[in-house]
Amino acid sequence: MIFHEVLTTERVPFRYRVAGLGSRTLAWLIDFALILVLWAAGALFSLPLELGREGLGAALMMVWIFAVYWGYFLLFEWLWNGQTLGKRALGIRVIRWKGAALTFYNSAVRNIVRFVDALPGLYAVGFAVAACNRENRRLGDFAADTLVVHVEQRATPIRTLVDGRTAADKARIGLWRQRLASLEREQKQTLLDLCLRRDQLRVAERTRLFRSAAQYFESRLELTPEEYESDEKFVLQLAAVLSEQGPQEEAPRPRRT
Secondary structure, eight states: OOEEEEEOTTSOEEEEEBOOHHHHHHHHHHHHHHHHHHHHHHHHHHHHHHHHSTTHHHHHHHHHHHHHHHHHHHHHHHHTTTOOHHHHHHTEEEEETTSOOOOHHHHHHHHHTHHHHTTTTTTHHHHHHHHTSTTOOOHHHHHHTEEEEEOOSSOOOOOOSOOSOOHHHHHHHHHHHHHHTTSOHHHHHHHHHHHHTGGGSOHHHHHHHHHHHHHHHHHHSOOOOOTTOOHHHHHHHHHHHHHTOOTTSOOOOOOOO
């Protein structure tokens, strides 16, 4: 099992589980089967046109084949958070090397280079290149600076970033736990969801949301971060305390991502 670690601008490390060749191949087979269905639908539509005017249906079919093959991967990965239907079925997605969400440029580059990866047939070049590097990246991934990773289907517990606690730390955490208990269930759920889904946000959006959350807890609960502690790390620590509630307390269950 291979992991890729990303350090955010707030100095918070995130780990992604790299997708293997098996899951990527199965995802591609599902996608290709769907592409064949779309091609078949195009053939049924163009057949009457070909019978009515020779050459018209064939020309439209060629355009349709090209548009579906290139547009399917490009648009799905760009608009659907780095996933095609096949990738979603296998629980994997494409991200940028530094952990940010895929852009149109990244999706376009990796799918243009797909033509080279597919040579001389059945993605032989892409498979060979992916098998020779630790993160299983094909040429398109190298060109677009992308990586295919697993999407966590179940939310994992948020662990505190500081394992060794001093007496002062324990007192501080006790105060946090006491004041966090005054939050409503929906507020607790929102806090956990923000932290659990942070890797799905763009950097600018994540920075803004964590800043707003930190300001809210400072003004509402009078909880202050340590000196030089980033907003994201502060909020993650609060979420860690919230997720460590004892058996007598009712903690909200993290929603599935």
